[in-house]
Amino acid sequence: MTDLADPGAKGFRFQDGQAMFAGFVVRAGGRVSGYVDSCPHAGWPLALFDRYLTREGDRILCGGHGALFRLEDGVCTAGPCAGRALEAWPVRVEGEAVVTA
């Protein structure tokens, strides 16, 4: 967790044969949440280079068309998918590591 700022976010990619999973974790106020890296608007990944958050660090930002999402539950509060939500990727903190739940 020491390499994840608060607030901050980090993306992960896992491959199993032909299957690829893309997700990211968000740390804010000591809480860690995980989401599938696919925007509900068009299915694009939200960010490149771990730039998942707004400059203020108070929302998740999709670089595709500017949708904004709450950190704590991934609900879109502005943009083309307002009212929809990111798919949760259940994670938990185990010591200094973030692991899939």
Ligand code: FES
């Ligand atoms: S793909 Fe995210 S807002 Fe369009």
